[in-house]
Amino acid sequence: MNVLLFPGQGSQTVSMGAEFFNNFELVKNIFKIADEKLGFSISKIILEGPSDELQLTKNTQPAILTVSYSIFKTLKDEFNLDFKDFKYFAGHSLGEYSALVSSGALDFEDAIYLLHERGKAMQNAVPVGEGSMIAVLGMQTSELQNLINNEKLKGVCEIANDNATGQIIISGNKESVSLIQNHLKNKKIKTIPLKVSAPFHCSLMKPAAEMMQEKINNTSFKNSKFEIINNVNAKVENDPNKTKKLLIDQISSTVKWRESIIFMEKAGVKNFIEIGPGKALIGMVKRTVKNVNCFSINSIADIKNLIDELKK
Numbered sequence: 001m002n003v004l005l006f007p008g009q010g011s012q013t014v015s016m017g018a019e020f021f022n023n024f025e026l027v028k029n030i031f032k033i034a035d036e037k038l039g040f041s042i043s044k045i046i047l048e049g050p051s052d053e054l055q056l057t058k059n060t061q062p063a064i065l066t067v068s069y070s071i072f073k074t075l076k077d078e079f080n081l082d083f084k085d086f087k088y089f090a091g092h093s094l095g096e097y098s099a100l101v102s103s104g105a106l107d108f109e110d111a112i113y114l115l116h117e118r119g120k121a122m123q124n125a126v127p128v129g130e131g132s133m134i135a136v137l138g139m140q141t142s143e144l145q146n147l148i149n150n151e152k153l154k155g156v157c158e159i160a161n162d163n164a165t166g167q168i169i170i171s172g173n174k175e176s177v178s179l180i181q182n183h184l185k186n187k188k189i190k191t192i193p194l195k196v197s198a199p200f201h202c203s204l205m206k207p208a209a210e211m212m213q214e215k216i217n218n219t220s221f222k223n224s225k226f227e228i229i230n231n232v233n234a235k236v237e238n239d240p241n242k243t244k245k246l247l248i249d250q251i252s253s254t255v256k257w258r259e260s261i262i263f264m265e266k267a268g269v270k271n272f273i274e275i276g277p278g279k280a281l282i283g284m285v286k287r288t289v290k291n292v293n294c295f296s297i298n299s300i301a302d303i304k305n306l307i308d309e310l311k312k
Contacts (some may be wrong), residue, residue, distance in 0.1 A: 002271040002310070003088040003264050004102065004226075005285075006068050006095035008255075009200075011278030012060050014049035017067035019299055020074055021047060027070040030108070034066045037109045038116055042066060057197055058119035061094045062112045068098040068276035069108055071297055075275065079303055083226070085310075088236070088264055090229040092281055093161075093201070093255050094118070096247065105224035105243065117215055121208035122251065123198055131199030133160060133171045134181055135192040141258070144168055148180060160201035161255040164284035169194065171202040205252040212251060216244050234259035257281075258288050265289040273297065273306065 020027045021043075031043040045053050046063045053059060075081045091099035097115055100106040136144055141162050148157055148170070155173030157180050162168055170177060177199075181191050199205070221240035230237045230246045234256040237243055261284065264272070271293045274281045279296040286294060295306050 001268045002086045002273060003090060003269045004072070004086060004099070005272060005274040005281045006089070006091035006098035006102070007064060007274060007276040007278055007281055008091065008093035008095045009057070009060050009064065009196075010194075011276060011280055012054055012064055013277060014051050014054055015047055016063075016277040016298075017070055018047055020067075020070050023300065024070075024074055024078055026073055026077055030070045030073065031066060033109060034062060034112050037112045038062060055197075056119070057123045058116055061115035061119040064094060064276060065098050065101065065108075065111055065115055068095065069101050071275045071303075072098075072102040074300075075297070075303060079307060081303075081307060081310075087227055087267070088229055088269065089224070089226045090260055090264070091231075092257055093231060093250070095276070095281075096228070096231055096250065098276065099228055100221070100224065100243070103224040103226045103228060105222050105228065105238075105240070107220070110219050114212070114215060114219060118208070118212055118251070121211040122200060122205060125206075125208040125211075126198050126204050128197060130174060131172065131204055132174045132177045133169055133194040133196050133199055134177055135194060136168045136170060136184060137190040137192070138166045139168060139184075139189055141168055144170070147183060151180065151183070153179065156199075156202055156204050158202040159254050160199070162258045163255070164258050164261070164287040167284065167287060169201075171199040172204060173199070201251070201253060201255055203252055209248050209251040213248050216247050219244075229260050229263065231255045231257070231260070234263050257284060261285055261288045265292060271295065271310070 089099040097111045153176040155176035157172035157176035160169045160171035227236045272285045273295045275297040282294040
């Protein structure tokens with residue numbers, strides 16, 4: 001059994017998807033649709049940069065969707081990959097939108113608009129410099145949660161991403177996150193500050209969730225052709241109305257990616273296939289479950305290799 005994984009923020013690089021753009025009219029058309037829907041050239045930002053423009057959350061989110069969906073459509077329409085052995089689609093944070101679009105549950109144009117608005121809302125929810133995020137390495141989720149609970153912090157410090165075994169992201173007010181970071185340092189636990197413009201996936205993002213509520217609720221969602229695993233509870237949800245609520249909640253909730261990986265592996269998934277820029281999700285899979293096959297699709301050669309492997 002196979003699963004498609006779609007990356008989130010942090011995987012972006014200037015010129016991502018360029019090989020697909022240069023080789024397939026289908027991809028050029030997807031980029032053109034994105035430009036027309038947004039009213040500016042996201043294509044130029046993706047293909048040429050500058051990097052600081054691509055790093056802006058309002059641009060990063062629609063950019064990653066555009067590239068991920070382009071690779072999916074190339075797999076499906078140019079290489080005629082049969083998806084009959086694919087049970088689940090799953091995406092990390094904004095990648096959930098890529099999963100919904102690729103599964104036929106959400107129109108690409110609607111998703112591009114929503115992600116651009118989501119990026120702006122998330123950026124504006126907390127003044128620049130007031131929030132921070134750090135990666136915590138080599139610690140159990142429950143252990144870290146207990147440490148946070150016992151601190152009686154004045155501000156917000158919450159688990160934003162439960163990414164993989166031994167890889168957790170915390171998010172919140174700068175002072176609270178810094179206090180926890182110092183405690184971890186004393187315990188000789190490695191932490192890495194993240195270069196982000198806002199503290200994502202914590203309760204400080206509730207204003208962004210409220211801003212997005214009407215926009216998401218007013219968007220048409222259809223039944224998915226595949227089972228979509230959502231980030232909020234790491235379970236399958238295909239009911240369009242429930243999906244809308246989960247996408248709103250997701251903005252200020254923990255991304256339960258480790259739990260999603262374990263759920264899929266226990267359900268019998270043997271091939272985890274990440275499509276889109278970077279290889280972050282495959283790295284998380286390898287840290288969390290054993291005896292599975294991992295593929296990262298970033299080039300035409302990667303697609304040919306995948307097709308050969310799936311035929312075996």
